[in-house]
Amino acid sequence: MSDATSGTNNAWEDPRLRALEQLLALPAAELRPTLDQAGQLISEVLNAEKVDVFLIEHGTQCLVAVGTSQTPMARLQKSLGLDRQPLANGGRAVQVYETETPFISGRVEDDPLELPGIKQRLGVRSTLMAPLPIGMEMRGVLGVSSARNDFFTDNDLRFLQAAARWVGMVAHRAELVQELTKLAVKQARRKAAEELITVLAHDMANYLLPLQARIQLIHRRAARKQEPEDLRDAAGAAASLRSLTRLINDLLDVGRLDQGLFSLRVQPVDLAGLVRELATTASTSEHPVHFEGPEELVTVADPDRVRQVLENLVANALKHSPPGRPVDVKLEALARPEGPWVRVSVSDQGPGIPAELVTTLFERFIRGPGSTGLGIGLHLARRIAEAHGGTLEVAQTSSSGTRFELSLPVAAG
Template structure:
């Protein structure tokens, strides 16, 4: 009994030392893990193989600092394509342990492992990380019949501990990346808001100058100058909207964003947005009642509809219409107005749907700042309503917003 207790103590200490490793970078941590196990089992090589899904290879992310470990890396045997097979791949794919003391006689093992590395005994156990098998923990010796069944049971238990260590390191790395990303984003958002405030100070003088040019060109009946002045005025309006959007983002962050609700014919407002946005190449069709009076902030509601319609037009093939639908809905809590903006574009990739309404989120090919949809949802929520999207690639996109008869606190 004493011998068993004495033998168990180093193993227990090794397991405790594994869990006490700092959550640093993954490769140095797993190299240390491999070295600890190598010394404990007197192995010639220990590897922590992880699956690299992009190449479908098992990669030795951690390897013991031993002659056989260094030789493995020199021979390029620290990467094992799944297609090549071998016992490490088998343990990963079947999720079952493997043990042998006569590796050189095993026809299923790779020649490089048997003959170039000179492995004679090995243990391979699946490596669980998080909720899935992500690799293999392998132990090798140059001696025949070196490991015992007890060693295999012990290594199976160790694999769970190694998985916990790897998972903790990965979580720490993700948290660090997230913290850095959030810090950069916060700094960028503050800078953008300051710039928007400064730029807004130049808009009124610039607008006044352009109006003077328009009046002068009209008085002289200079059609070329009038066209250029009108183009400059249109560009200035776009710049003004962009700056106002940026300022709205800052107001939302500071809790200064407010609504000015009053009775408004939301059906007439939607019809006006459709008429204004419609062009021959991209018609916008309105469908809905002649009149639907609600309590809402008309300018903010217009801002939302214009944003969604412009977004739909941008992604619609030429000649295909965008539909703007309005409908009155009776719900248990009262009257609601439902708006739907439907396009026949390519749809939104599924991986982008989860971040579509986030601030500064942009899809492929987007040239904007990525704040339009963020503001649209926040404005709708300020009315106590909802804004959702339904999109399938190749089948178009449908944005649907609903607001109650009168603004209520956002849920």
């Protein structure tokens, strides 16, 4: 090869190499502006009259020009609505996306498979298209157009295929940055909300004792005067106050867990007796709670905290059970390689938990279907189980019911 020929090849290659370098140097900002810049770079290198970065929009089954060169033909395309190409309409871009095969044509006006709007209204005569992978999947098409016949070469197509891979990397990076930014904002908002709620819970707790004392005075006065309506109202107010107290205590417990101030008062406890008593107390004529287990099963745990977990599970099961259907509570001993464990399962016959909620069910402030609480009960219950060295899981959920399982080592930490 002569020096002159070598120099010509280098001159041909350098602009393309620089363009690829510039593609990778694009800032990982928002996706659309990043792809717009990528389209403009490729348009300048290939002297094209339009470059599109088409991405599939699964909801509408359309290829959408998310990134486009800033050229008159690109602006005309948008005004004609040709920046959105439904898969059902066919066309060369759709074919390249579906077959993942690159395409080149210098006589688009004679191509029976191209969309009439591309040929007649945009006036495209030459086109290059390459499939566009982003991450681990095929996500779209990188397309280049010219209003002149036989304008592009096979070398241009090879360059476009390389550029498509690089554009895919740039797009993937931009999407990751967007997701990380959204996640950081979401976490910051949640953290601020959690801190605010904890402060409010502390302040509200200061008013509970005086309020409880007042309700007790009203109750005693009504009892002394034998006023049944006032007695009933006082009893209702006391029940509401107990619910409010439990809610505030749960919020404070979550804060203590986050701050490392949460502690357990572990001691030998007859878990069978504790669970049997809880089932008896929670059982009603409309929703019986059935207990199955041994007469006695002693373990080491914080009885108040274990009761707190089980009360939450049973209350949830009762809430979601159809009238007349029982809630089943089963206690059993387990033999595991690391030592003896105990397991309490709580089963209802409700509608089950939607699959999309199961993975986030134990996160704080995530409420299940039909729930009116703050969404901290299950989060706190799992944290208490983990503080004992145990686990709390959704063992089964379907249209015929849900089963939660609390598992604890016999010698709790």
